[in-house]
Amino acid sequence: MRALVWHGKEDIRCDTVTDPEIEDPRDAIVKVTSCAICGSDLHLFHNFIPGMLPGDIMGHEMMGEVVEVGHGMDGKLKKGDRIVVPFTIVCGQCEQCRRGNFSVCETTNRKRHLANKVFGHTTAGLFGYTHLTGGYPGGQAEYLRVPFADTTHIKIPDAVSDEQALFLGDIFPTGWQAAAQCDIEPTDTVAIWGCGPVGQMAIRSALLLGANQVIAIDCVPERLSMAEAGGATTINFESESVAERLNEFTDGKGPEKCIDATGMEAHVMASQPDTLLDRAKQMLMLESDRPHVLREMIYVCRPCGVISIPGVYSGLSDHVPMGALMNKGLTVRSGQTHVNRWTDDLLRRIEEGQVDPSFVITHTVDLAQGPEMYKVFRDKRDSCVKVVLKP
Amino acid sequence: MYYVANIMRSKGDPKIVRSGPSSIEPADRLARRLGWFSIGLGAMEVLASRRITRALGMRGSEGLVRAYGFRELFSGVMSLSVDKRAGMWSRVAGDGLDAATLLSGFRYDNPKKHNVALALLMVGGIAFLDYKAVQQTVARSPRRGGGRRLYADRSGFPKGLEAARSSAKNLLGRAAVGAS
Structure with a gap:
């Protein structure tokens, strides 16, 4: 599959990479239909956030269709579901998740020993971000493996378009x-x-x-x-x-x-x-x-x-x-956003027509143009405010 | 590095099969090379100022050469940063200073004037590359003046701004009644 890959400071490439695979019963594979470049991706682009490694896939704003699920979903997610993937990976079971403090989930950071050292305590695993937050491959790609997918998703009704729903995963909440x-x-x-x-x-x-x-x-x-x-x-x-x-x-x-x-x-x-x-x-x-x-x-x-x-x-x-x-x-x-704490209310507001977050999109391009769009977004060229990528 | 990085990944994580074109442009690469050159030259000027002044027949200017070394180091760090255009401009300005200083040593009574001429030639060549990098490196700030799109029609409220305001007021009103 194609994916936007971090190779070093200011070096993003649209690479061909192997497809992600299910590793755990709670995993799901999502075919990404829309993803976006976030302002915090620019901090990684500039190498200001420590803990990136060459070969890391970028992106933490994405949505798509579930194409494969592990056998531990308990019916919470099935093939064909259309979901937004929140940028914070949540287990839904730890003490912090039960309190609604999803961005500091105690379970999902698979490299929590690094976070413990740097931050004092672990925070949640994040997609497409530093290895301090788990180093999970991001969603600026054709496919994404979603760990803890039974709790790390927001189901989107068909009446809501990709453009309206996409930002429920990060910038709107x-x-x-x-x-x-x-x-x-x-x-x-x-x-x-x-x-x-x-x-x-x-x-x-x-x-x-x-x-x-x-x-x-x-x-x-x-x-x-x-x-x-x-x-x-x-x-x-x-x-x-x-x-x-x-x-x-x-x-x-x-x-x-x-x-x-x-x-x-x-x-x-x-x-x-x-x-x-x-x-x-x-x-x-x-x-x-x-x-x-x-x-x-x-x-x-x-x-x-x-x-x-x-x-x-x-x-x-x-x-x-x-x-x-x-x-x-x-x-x-x-704090990083406790995405799932807010999304039910925000999705309802979108469905009722109170607000339409798609107003912020100024550029929609193919994923292959991603490396160039990082620079356009960074330099605010061509009146750019928000870039959506279509894999 | 990629091999080491892949050790940090789990079995199901994607690995690179074939790499695509980079977001780094030739001008960025030139700026990086000049940045590293600056750091190398700066370190040499700081650590070996006496040998440099001896080679140029400019004894007594060791302090100045060391100061130029620190300037080179700072320009190099700036050229390697995301503000590489500023780094390149500082290198161009530094080239001017270097040339002026070398010209002051290009005298008939200087037995090492051939070395000075050679150094001047090198500074000229590097200055050409620095200026080329300045011209080709894209400015980080957005373009001024015309050609901008304004977004005055993008409220984000499909029912309009006033409807959004009044729905918020109604909500707050209901919350206040509920609280009392």
Whole structure:
């Protein structure tokens, strides 16, 4: 089969690889009908996340048709079912899964000894990601083996198209969780840094969860226009002061809720010297993340507000103002997405026509064009916001 | 490396049969090679500054050569990073500095002026490659100005923005009544 394979920094290839095989009674093989390139795939593309090996198959946003199942499915999944595969692999049985904390499933990371060493405790196995999270082959491929498939799936009715359903596996619940963990109240202003795909989903989610005002911060006109279309007021940080504008919108008090949909690769700008320093340190491997957005959020957030971090951070961040964080009494909520906690509700909203996540798709291409599209997406060329690949 | 990587995989995981074209372009490869060259040259300038100044008949400039060595090391690291265009520009600027410094040593009374001429020739050749790499390496930032598509019609709410707002308000209203 064909698959997009990581060979090293900025080196993705559409390779011919052997087909995946059932290994465990709870495994299933899925024929992938649609998959997407995620912003966090770019962190792997840039080799900023440790633990990738040449030959790893990329991709953690995928859906398709079940073509083979192991004999331990207990009727929960059968051949012909149309499913979205959540990016977090969940056993459904451990203590964390029973609590709904699916992204920290205690069972599914097959290389949990690495995660134990690096993170202190294991987190869930993830598709198409670092070996710290199991090194499971990803879904930017024609076929995918889904471990723990009886619990790691979201069944999709025929009335919902691939484009509408695909993002239930990652970016839609990620944006939703980012907003939900802000505990939004009707008077709240929610500020969202980053108008990439997750930021766009967070904007729609904050609005659907009843925020009084949503403010989106970015510098790319296409993304700002999409954010405005979703009901946000926008700030272009290249031409405006974020702190000043946020104070204008909130009578000088700052937003109650702040969402970091940017993560470890914040934009580098000469007018923000900390971003230059972070970039230099990142190059010299003295710091793994560029936490400019985190610093800015802590500075502008209203005292006793909430900081929600769906953006990916990989390791160590310098100069995070813990003094301001502590003295302002801010609450930080973060984590990889507990996808299955949210998907029933989100699928219902899609079916009812409340929301259609396909708005974010700007490019749909054949899988073979994947390596080129990584660069187009990374460089935001051709007004690219979200790439869907068709194997 | 692939053999070692495959040891880390399980039996049912796919393995590469045939490799396709890479996302790395020739300009990226050139930038990488120049980056490694920069690191090699920089290390030499830092560690063997006295031998370099002796070969060029420019004794007394050891400190300057060492400083240029650190500059080369930084340019090399930058050229190997994802911001390779910035690294290439810093190399071009460095080539200018190198050429200016070498020209100051290209005097009649310098017994090693032939070595200086040779070094100048090498700097010229490398500068040509550096500039070529700058031109061919794609800018990381999106294009400015025209040719952009704006997405003002993509609300993501099939029933419209106002319907989404009012359904959220209704939901919050019902939740408040339920709580009281």
